[in-house]
Amino acid sequence: MNYLNTLTATGISLLFLILVFVPMERVFPARPKQKFFRPSWWLDLTFFIGQYVLWGAVVLWVLTYFNDWLSHIMPQSVRQTLSSQPWWLQVVEVLVMSDFLIYWGHRLQHNVGFLWRFHKVHHSAEHLDWLAAHREHPLDTIYTVGIINLPAFILGFPLETIAGIIAFRGIWAIYIHSNVRLSLGPLRMLIGAPELHHWHHHLDRDAGNYANISPLMDVIFGTYVCPDHEPEKFGIREEFPKNYVGQMVQPLLPDGFFKNKKQIDGTDMKDEADIAGQASNNG
Numbered sequence: 001m002n003y004l005n006t007l008t009a010t011g012i013s014l015l016f017l018i019l020v021f022v023p024m025e026r027v028f029p030a031r032p033k034q035k036f037f038r039p040s041w042w043l044d045l046t047f048f049i050g051q052y053v054l055w056g057a058v059v060l061w062v063l064t065y066f067n068d069w070l071s072h073i074m075p076q077s078v079r080q081t082l083s084s085q086p087w088w089l090q091v092v093e094v095l096v097m098s099d100f101l102i103y104w105g106h107r108l109q110h111n112v113g114f115l116w117r118f119h120k121v122h123h124s125a126e127h128l129d130w131l132a133a134h135r136e137h138p139l140d141t142i143y144t145v146g147i148i149n150l151p152a153f154i155l156g157f158p159l160e161t162i163a164g165i166i167a168f169r170g171i172w173a174i175y176i177h178s179n180v181r182l183s184l185g186p187l188r189m190l191i192g193a194p195e196l197h198h199w200h201h202h203l204d205r206d207a208g209n210y211a212n213i214s215p216l217m218d219v220i221f222g223t224y225v226c227p228d229h230e231p232e233k234f235g236i237r238e239e240f241p242k243n244y245v246g247q248m249v250q251p252l253l254p255d256g257f258f259k260n261k262k263q264i265d266g267t268d269m270k271d272e273a274d275i276a277g278q279a280s281n282n283g
Contacts, residue, residue: 021130079156
């Protein structure tokens with residue numbers, strides 16, 4: 001019965017996102033010629049279903065475990081003081097602290113090889129829209145969501161505050177990946193937008209724009225990028241599987257596993273061809 005409820009919730013979520021974001025992409029398209037069923041749409045739908053049906057519960061369990069473990073770090077008196085603050089102030093504090101942490105955590109994902117091997121699953125998307133936001137490796141999701149909520153866990157903010165922010169960030173992440181270009185003018189220095197995050201998905205691994213909700217961290221630390229046009233291409237420069245299972249499994253394997261296997265197989269085939277050719281000549 002719980003599984004049926006999960007499937008129902010997944011279907012409702014999919015319908016909700018279609019009704020919210022598809023009209024926006026039609027009215028304010030970043031790439032007007034991009035179709036609804038663009039290339040790799042079914043692959044990203046598989047990621048969407050995987051997040052809701054398979055990995056969402058795992059991520060939640062891990063976060064709950066760490067929340068229980070981290071709750072003992074901060075003295076109870078401090079936790080009580082924080083929880084007694086006005087709700088709006090708690091939200092501002094959590095957002096600012098988490099934006100700072102996720103900025104540097106995100107930069108590490110692009111600069112540390114071990115983290116990049118999982119994060120590049122997300123960047124392998126060559127077409128951006130509301131659905132592409134769900135292309136993530138579950139281990140990468142645990143890392144990102146964990147860092148975003150780390151301050152709230154340690155400081156003991158009420159779960160209601162955290163839950164609301166998690167929901168908001170989830171919708172925001174979908175929005176900044178959507179095929180939308182809705183210029184905010186000078187406000188884009190304070191509020192993130194798809195036009196900023198699209199450049200983050202440029203082919204260059206260090207393209208910039210690592211911040212989440214507000215680009216202020218990028219402005220402060222010199223990684224803010226916002227040309228007045230869309231990037232020519234999205235994706236990564238590395239060879240990477242084009243299917244769901246391959247993208248789930250490859251980051252878990254040693255570097256160069258598939259490449260080395262291909263080289264070995266290619267050598268074997270070449271050797272067999274040489275042997276067959278020599279035999280033919282000798283005959």
